Ligand code: SF4
Ligand code: SF4
């Protein structure tokens with residue numbers, strides 16, 4: 001016999017002066033292979049057309065549908081109701097600006113953070129549209145790709161104690177991204193350059209290392225390893241900065 005699922009869903013429209021934060025309850029019969037994506041669409045179609053939530057790809061690659069599912073950030077399109085108890089509580093991701101109900105604006109946060117950490121290849125090489133693509137060793141290309149799999153869903157940020165306390169913390173997403181550039185031989189930044197970007201409390205030294213981020217990452221990116229490597233590199237660089245403040249080459253070249 002199929003289960004009757006009870007959804008407790010956070011409701012609030014910051015654009016509506018009459019709206020107050022509250023929870024609405026909806027009951028839905030569980031069907032085979034029901035995901036939260038399908039369940040929310042059914043609720044919106046059959047019970048409340050005003051319910052706000054975000055989806056695009058429905059296959060865990062666009063990162064739009066992050067929400068807090070029974071207290072844990074995750075992707076609604078990837079979550080089967082069979083993985084959950086009969087009572088399901090859905091909240092919007094914290095840290096990000098609330099658009100309404102379960103919809104948050106992750107795009108602005110990611111754009112600002114990518115700008116802050118200078119999330120692009122830094123090179124003084126002139127762009128040549130005719131140039132033959134440079135070769136890269138397969139192992140290195142695969143290692144970079146492993147970190148490139150982030151879909152900017154925001155789950156790691158929402159789960160992070162530091163990010164919840166300090167709006168200027170760049171989060172595991174950004175620290176992982178820096179790890180990706182450190183590995184890339186095309187990026188000519190040196191450790192002192194990276195230290196200027198993430199060698200602060202807003203960066204790696206704000207991380208408490210409890211690794212909620214890795215636990216919730218739907219792409220299973222090895223955040224623990226990346227944060228550890230970056231912490232060691234930046235701590236070493238910090239010591240060098242103290243003992244050799246005038247080290248040659250410690251300047252931004254780009
Ligand atoms: S390990 Fe660091 S980045 Fe990850 S959740 Fe904890 S404080 Fe945040
Ligand atoms: S690192 Fe994982 S949890 Fe964080 S934004 Fe990327 S895919 Fe989402």
Ligand code: FES
Pocket residue numbers: 054055056057058059060061062063064065066075076077078
């Ligand atoms: S809808 Fe794209 S990740 Fe869920």
